[in-house]
Amino acid sequence: MTPTRAERWLQIEDIYIALEDLSADDRDLRLLAVQPPELAIEVREMFRAIDAEAAAQRRLAMEARQIQPFTPHLAGYELLDAVGSGGAGVVYRGRRLIDHGSPQPVAIKVFHIHRSGVAEHRHFVRELGIVATLDHPAIVKFFDGGFAADGRPGDWFCSLTGL
Secondary structure, eight states: OOOOHHHHHHHHHHHHHHHTTSOHHHHHHHHTTOSSHHHHHHHHHHHHHHHHHHHHHHHHHHHHHHSOBOOOOOTTEEEEEEEEEOSSEEEEEEEEOOSSSOOEEEEEEEEBTTOOSHHHHHHHHHHHHHHHHOOOTTSOEEEEEEOOTTSSSOOEEEEEOOO
């Protein structure tokens, strides 16, 4: 009796799970013994696709680290140090400088200079709108946002935080 599609995927999943912690060479050796051979082919293709995706993610992460963020001087704020980065930009720990009283800790997201086109600015404005409406104890509160004063790319927003 031919297995159903669901049964076939369960077989593929079982084989995948059994081999996922092995090196590519060891996986290939073990896949030679899998019967029927069509299952081995599908599992091998899954590993190739997943390995290719992982390589692409590593490449994107390396490229993101090589892109230097535009770090504007933001009136009323002091950028202290970067706490994280990704494809869109860098998040800094900073302080909101107050005339009277202690500086308030803030998180400031500064977008990468390569994200400076019209579509990116629209995305930034949309993200600001979304962030400004969020109200949850586990999410920092939106406080301020804007564009670089000199017209160069450098969209940013900040949130009051306990960083």
